[in-house]
Amino acid sequence: MDTCALRHPGLSVKRLIPLPCLPIAADSWATQETNTRSGADTWRCKECHGWDYLGRDGAYASGSHFTGFPGVADAAQSLSDEELLGVMKGETSADHDFSAVMPDVALNALVMLLKEGLVDVPQVINYETKAPVEADAAHGEELWNRLCTFCHGPDGRNINFGDDEEPEYVGTVAQENPQEFLHKDRFGQPGSDPEMPSTVDLGWSLQDVLDVLAFAQTMPTEPPDVSPSEHEAMEEEEEEVPDEANALVNPIEVTEDSIATGAGLFAATCSPCHGETGQGDGPLAKALAEPPANLHEDPVQVNSDGALFWISTHGVPDTPMQPWEQVFSEEERWHLVNFLRTFR
Numbered sequence: 001m002d003t004c005a006l007r008h009p010g011l012s013v014k015r016l017i018p019l020p021c022l023p024i025a026a027d028s029w030a031t032q033e034t035n036t037r038s039g040a041d042t043w044r045c046k047e048c049h050g051w052d053y054l055g056r057d058g059a060y061a062s063g064s065h066f067t068g069f070p071g072v073a074d075a076a077q078s079l080s081d082e083e084l085l086g087v088m089k090g091e092t093s094a095d096h097d098f099s100a101v102m103p104d105v106a107l108n109a110l111v112m113l114l115k116e117g118l119v120d121v122p123q124v125i126n127y128e129t130k131a132p133v134e135a136d137a138a139h140g141e142e143l144w145n146r147l148c149t150f151c152h153g154p155d156g157r158n159i160n161f162g163d164d165e166e167p168e169y170v171g172t173v174a175q176e177n178p179q180e181f182l183h184k185d186r187f188g189q190p191g192s193d194p195e196m197p198s199t200v201d202l203g204w205s206l207q208d209v210l211d212v213l214a215f216a217q218t219m220p221t222e223p224p225d226v227s228p229s230e231h232e233a234m235e236e237e238e239e240e241v242p243d244e245a246n247a248l249v250n251p252i253e254v255t256e257d258s259i260a261t262g263a264g265l266f267a268a269t270c271s272p273c274h275g276e277t278g279q280g281d282g283p284l285a286k287a288l289a290e291p292p293a294n295l296h297e298d299p300v301q302v303n304s305d306g307a308l309f310w311i312s313t314h315g316v317p318d319t320p321m322q323p324w325e326q327v328f329s330e331e332e333r334w335h336l337v338n339f340l341r342t343f344r
């Protein structure tokens with residue numbers, strides 16, 4: 001997808017700056033012969049300077065992206081804000097003038113990214129193994145389950161960035177291009193639908209992002225293999241809550257405390273899809289293949305407590321309603337049930 005928008009990289013300010021999608025922005029390409037990019041590729045800074053900000057000294061030292069262009073990491077440190085702005089406006093080289101395609105506000109945002117947003121990528125990623133130098137994949141899995149799974153699914157395969165022939169999932173990017181993963185996880189994917197959030201904006205540390213990278217590198221890169229019979233089995237399963245689950249007795253008394261605990265978990269985790277008041281109208285709802293259930297209505301409320309507990313544990317197979325067994329303790333899931341009952 002061509003991205004013609006830029007997220008303000010400010011740590012506290014969230015703002016999208018729409019940019020024109022012009023075919024060509026600067027003529028630096030004319031200064032080399034090794035690479036023939038076109039379209040939006042020509043003005044995307046990463047095409048010449050790399051996801052790791054190191055240009056020919058980094059991951060783009062070889063491969064299809066090789067250009068011989070310099071990195072920006074040193075200049076980001078040694079040049080002043082004005083000088084960096086000047087470089088982007090063609091003051092040091094007429095071939096590097098982006099002012100015709102990017103408004104000042106966007107160029108200033110880029111200066112801010114250069115000054116405050118870069119990390120020393122080879123310090124934290126081993127370029128030989130492509131793995132983070134130090135990371136806790138189990139902590140990464142926890143973070144994944146709190147945020148990324150809503151769009152990408154538990155194993156990163158809900159969204160395919162490639163096509164049917166050459167699928168590309170989160171696991172693929174994590175394994176093949178950890179530098180890109182690091183940048184996108186930190187700054188999000190401006191202009192994507194639904195918009196991928198920036199974890200820098202959400203207050204994640206660099207270590208948090210590396211932990212998620214380590215976990216994402218364990219994800220499958222092959223398309224899910226669902227044979228017709230398996231598919232049928234899943235569909236059948238979807239209908240049925242097992243009898244013994246239906247009959248389970250709620251062990252947690254319905255108290256104000258229990259409902260408040262459930263409400264807190266719901267607001268943090270379920271409301272992006274089901275909506276703050278459970279009407280099925282959360283901010284992610286429109287982006288989902290299957291609409292989230294309105295939790296006030298009968299098909300849901302007619303369930304026994306045990307059945308609601310089972311659904312909150314196992315999810316609904318083949319829909320965005322994922323299993324929550326790994327995310328919440330048994331007790332927490334019963335608190336959720338007690339809260340869901342307040343919608344009755």
Ligand code: HEC
Nearest residue numbers: 028029042043044045048069072075087092093096098110
């Ligand atoms: C088509 C390739 C290309 C693209 C796209 C490109 N640059 Fe550059 N950049 C260069 C080249 C070549 C140089 C070094 C010579 C020069 O100043 O023109 C450079 C130099 C720089 C420098 C100064 C480096 C130093 O050591 O002095 C900065 C900072 C920079 N670019 C930032 C950016 C930003 C930000 C973007 C995105 C808006 C961008 N560049 C897009 C090719 C590119």
Ligand code: HEC
Nearest residue numbers: 001147148151161173181184185189192193194195196197
């Ligand atoms: C609100 C939905 C949403 C959430 C939450 C989300 N993403 Fe994304 N993500 C997307 C979309 C949409 C794309 C762009 C897909 C495309 O380009 O076709 C994307 C793209 C990506 C890519 C880049 C793929 C590429 O090659 O362009 C990576 C890596 C990624 N996401 C990882 C994550 C991680 C890690 C998290 C959790 C921190 C996360 N995402 C959370 C929606 C989301």
Ligand code: HEC
Nearest residue numbers: 150269270273290291292293299300311312316319320321
């Ligand atoms: C990523 C979006 C998403 C999130 C997050 C989500 N749900 Fe759902 N939920 C759905 C969708 C979609 C359905 C409808 C599934 C279907 O088609 O049967 C659903 C259905 C349900 C149902 C009704 C199932 C039935 O068959 O009656 C319950 C109960 C439910 N969700 C509870 C929760 C709880 C509790 C949470 C938080 C722990 C939660 N959901 C989080 C998307 C989500």
